[in-house]
Amino acid sequence: MKNSIKVERAKKNITQADLAILAKVSRQTINAMELGKYVPSTVLSLRLAQIFEVEISEIFTLEDSDWV
Amino acid sequence: MKLNYLFPNKYKKIGWLIFIPSAIIGLTTLIFEFEPNSLDFNIPAIFIDELFGDKHFIGIVNNNILNEILGVLIILSSLLVAFSKEESEDEYISKIRLESLVWAVYLNYAILLISFLFIFDMSFLWVMIFNMFTILLFFIIRFNWQISKLKKSARYEE
Numbered sequence: 001m002k003n004s005i006k007v008e009r010a011k012k013n014i015t016q017a018d019l020a021i022l023a024k025v026s027r028q029t030i031n032a033m034e035l036g037k038y039v040p041s042t043v044l045s046l047r048l049a050q051i052f053e054v055e056i057s058e059i060f061t062l063e064d065s066d067w068v
Numbered sequence: 069m070k071l072n073y074l075f076p077n078k079y080k081k082i083g084w085l086i087f088i089p090s091a092i093i094g095l096t097t098l099i100f101e102f103e104p105n106s107l108d109f110n111i112p113a114i115f116i117d118e119l120f121g122d123k124h125f126i127g128i129v130n131n132n133i134l135n136e137i138l139g140v141l142i143i144l145s146s147l148l149v150a151f152s153k154e155e156s157e158d159e160y161i162s163k164i165r166l167e168s169l170v171w172a173v174y175l176n177y178a179i180l181l182i183s184f185l186f187i188f189d190m191s192f193l194w195v196m197i198f199n200m201f202t203i204l205l206f207f208i209i210r211f212n213w214q215i216s217k218l219k220k221s222a223r224y225e226e
Contacts, residue, residue: 016222026154026156028156028221028222031222032160038163
């Protein structure tokens with residue numbers, strides 16, 4: 001699954017640390033998500049969508065490998 | 069949703085403070101078979117199977133309780149170290165925690181299987197003694213290693 005957390009973060013002009021506080025997770029988790037190493041839970045995804053004020057589907061996109 | 073069976077973060081430090089000295093003392097007394105007479109007590113036992121005596125349920129045996137004390141301290145303190153929350157325990161940390169636990173169980177049983185097949189008699193007793201503690205020990209090593217790797221990798225990004 002791809003995500004545009006880094007892009008959305010740049011739009012809002014906030015750091016990983018800021019986003020971590022807003023989303024109530026550790027900075028390592030934000031970092032791991034941006035690197036595609038961690039797929040967040042539905043709850044965290046919804047929190048991110050609310051923080052960025054966008055639809056959840058604008059942040060996350062499925063890839064072919066997600067269907068295997 | 070928030071239920072996760074973990075201790076508060078502060079217990080991790082307390083766990084380490086008890087674990088390190090009791091592990092060192094425990095290992096030393098085990099190797100040197102140190103059993104001070106002052107710790108010989110008559111204590112209740114559930115199963116009794118004396119070397120040249122009868123077998124029976126429930127009774128009193130004379131036993132040196134030093135190894136019991138140290139064993140209890142090591143087990144309880146390693147539980148605290150293993151299962152206290154991280155400073156920022158979130159869903160990603162929980163995933164690492166679960167993976168480390170699975171990994172530790174596999175490693176522990178792999179070693180136990182090999183020992184079971186190729187180590188016998190009194191030597192196997194040593195395996196069993198260590199095996200009481202290794203599953204938690206493997207988990208602690210793997211989990212903390214993964215967390216420190218994570219912290220390091222996150223430091224250079226942004």
